[in-house]
Amino acid sequence: MNIDDYTKISHKRYSSINNNQDKKVKYLKTIITKTLLSIILVIIIATYIKIDDDNASLVNKYLFQDSLKFTKINKWYQNKFGSIIPTIKDDSSLVFSENIKENTYTTYKDGVQINYENNKEVALLNGGIVVFTGEKEDYGNVVIIQGNDGIDYTYGNLTNISVNLYDYLEKDTIIGSAKDNYIYLILEKDGKFIKYDEYLQEN
Numbered sequence: 788m789n790i791d792d793y794t795k796i797s798h799k800r801y802s803s804i805n806n807n808q809d810k811k812v813k814y815l816k817t818i819i820t821k822t823l824l825s826i827i828l829v830i831i832i833a834t835y836i837k838i839d840d841d842n843a844s845l846v847n848k849y850l851f852q853d854s855l856k857f858t859k860i861n862k863w864y865q866n867k868f869g870s871i872i873p874t875i876k877d878d879s880s881l882v883f884s885e886n887i888k889e890n891t892y893t894t895y896k897d898g899v900q901i902n903y904e905n906n907k908e909v910a911l912l913n914g915g916i917v918v919f920t921g922e923k924e925d926y927g928n929v930v931i932i933q934g935n936d937g938i939d940y941t942y943g944n945l946t947n948i949s950v951n952l953y954d955y956l957e958k959d960t961i962i963g964s965a966k967d968n969y970i971y972l973i974l975e976k977d978g979k980f981i982k983y984d985e986y987l988q989e990n
Contacts, residue, residue: 898973899983943971
C-alpha cells in the first residue's frame with residue numbers, strides 16, 4: 788500500500804465524518820425551523836382573535852370544533868402537570884351537587900330546563916374547554932363546554948358569567964349564576980343529543 792492509498796482512505800473517513808455532521812446540522816435546523824414556525828403561527832392566531840370577536844368564532848369553529856378535540860390535549864396536560872386554572876367553591880350553593888338527581892326538570896327543546904331556588908351558582912357537571920360564550924336564541928346567555936368525556940355541555944339562561952373562551956375548567960367550577968330560578972342544559976355527543984334522565988342514570 789503506497790501513500791496514495793493512505794490518502795484516499797483518510798479522505799473517505801474525513802468525508803464520512805463531514806457527512807454525519809452535515810446531517811446532524813440539517814436535522815437541528817429542521818427542528819428549529821418547525822419550532823419557530825409553530826410559535827409564529829400561535830402568535831398570528833392569537834392576534835387574529837384579538838382583532839375581532841367574529842374572528843374568535845371562526846377559529847373556534849374550524850380549529851377547535853371541526854379539526855381538533857382540544858380537551859384531549861388539556862386532559863393530557865392536566866394529568867402530567869396539574870390543573871391550569873384553580874377552581875371549585877363550596878358546593879352548598881351549587882345548582883349541580885351531590886343531590887343533582889333531586890333537582891326538578893322539564894323537557895325544553897333539545898335539552899331540559901332545570902329548576903331550583905334563587906341565587907344558585909352554576910357549576911360544571913364535568914371538566915373541559917370553553918368553546919362558546921354568548922347569546923343564543925331561546926337559550927339566553929350560554930356557555931358551551933367541550934367535556935373531557937366527549938360530551939358537549941350547553942348551559943343556558945346564565946348571568947354573571949365568569950369564564951372566558953378557551954378556558955380549561957375543572958369539574959364543579961363555577962361558570963356563572965342562574966337567571967329566573969332555572970337554567971337550560973343540553974347534552975350532545977357525536978352530533979346526537981343525550982336525554983338528561985339517561986345521563987343521570989349513567990352518572
